[in-house]
Amino acid sequence: GAVVSQHPSRVICKSGTSVKIECRSLDFQATTMFWYRQFPKKSLMLMATSNEGSKATYEQGVEKDKFLINHASLTLSTLTVTSAHPEDSSFYICSARDSRAGLGGYTFGSGTRLTVV
Amino acid sequence: SQKIEQNSEALNIQEGKTATLTCNYTNYSPAYLQWYRQDPGRGPVFLLLIRENEKEKRKERLKVTFDTTLKQSLFHITASQPADSATYLCALDTRNQFYFGTGTSLTVIP
Numbered sequence: 323g324a325v326v327s328q329h330p331s332r333v334i335c336k337s338g339t340s341v342k343i344e345c346r347s348l349d350f351q352a353t354t355m356f357w358y359r360q361f362p363k364k365s366l367m368l369m370a371t372s373n374e375g376s377k378a379t380y381e382q383g384v385e386k387d388k389f390l391i392n393h394a395s396l397t398l399s400t401l402t403v404t405s406a407h408p409e410d411s412s413f414y415i416c417s418a419r420d421s422r423a424g425l426g427g428y429t430f431g432s433g434t435r436l437t438v439v
Numbered sequence: 440s441q442k443i444e445q446n447s448e449a450l451n452i453q454e455g456k457t458a459t460l461t462c463n464y465t466n467y468s469p470a471y472l473q474w475y476r477q478d479p480g481r482g483p484v485f486l487l488l489i490r491e492n493e494k495e496k497r498k499e500r501l502k503v504t505f506d507t508t509l510k511q512s513l514f515h516i517t518a519s520q521p522a523d524s525a526t527y528l529c530a531l532d533t534r535n536q537f538y539f540g541t542g543t544s545l546t547v548i549p
Contacts, residue, residue, distance in 0.1 A: 328482070356537060365528060366483070366539045415482045417537075427473050427485025428537065435480070 324350050324420035328431025335406055335438055343401045343434045345416030351396035352418035356428070357389075360413040372399040406438040441466040443531060443540040451546045452519055460514040460543045462529030467538070469531035472505050472512050477526045477542070486527075487514075519547045 325348040335341050345355055353374045358366040370391050371379040378391035388410075390402040399418075403410050417430040443464045452458050462472070471490055475483035489496045489505045489512070496503045502515040516523050524547050529540040 326482075358539075363544075365542045368536065368538055371536060413480075417482070427475070427488055429485070430475075430482030433480065433482045 324429040326429045326431045332435045340404045345399045347397045347418050350420040355399040355418045358415045408438045411438045445540045445543045447543045449544045458516040458519050462512040464510050470534045471532040473530045474514050475528045521547045523547050
């Protein structure tokens with residue numbers, strides 16, 4: 323089945339630095355990928371829709387200058403948390419859907435636990 | 440405002456019983472409704488999808504119903520097992536975007 327690889331799984335960074343998270347579709351092409359953020363014991367909050375070759379669509383309240391999304395190829399989307407602060411600490415997850423599979427669910431990456439110290 | 444609520448944050452049931460989880464939504468017009476399982480520290484895993492014109496879908500011990508009039512989906516796990524313990528999320532697919540419910544943490548007690 324479709325596999326989405328997310329890297330790194332865990333990252334600790336200092337306040338003020340930037341962190342890049344990668345999301346790759348391993349065996350299918352994804353023109354659209356989604357980025358979510360999840361707080362402890364809470365549901366996933368859609369941050370943005372990443373579109374290959376064009377600008378990402380951000381949800382209301384999500385700072386586009388802080389959470390930079392680049393979808394330069396059909397198999398890779400990246401989320402860069404710029405000038406990270408402790409309040410950015412969270413679990414970030416990407417997802418994509420393999421359109422070849424017809425109607426089906428989305429495949430999620432295994433998530434990235436970001437801790438800003 | 441748009442909301443997707445799963446009206447039990449946590450649910451404990453005895454092994455062998457049927458677990459029933461509820462997903463209610465307002466101000467959405469989903470084309471599909473999906474259910475996912477999420478284990479701690481992991482991404483969600485797709486379980487079942489039901490279309491807006493379908494009433495019921497089954498897969499092994501899982502059953503999903505979808506009532507677009509009530510704006511509600513029910514998710515049933517029959518003959519529940521401790522291994523079914525996880526957080527279950529419903530999600531609405533409006534064709535353009537994809538939104539998750541608040542989630543229900545299910546614990547199956549041996």
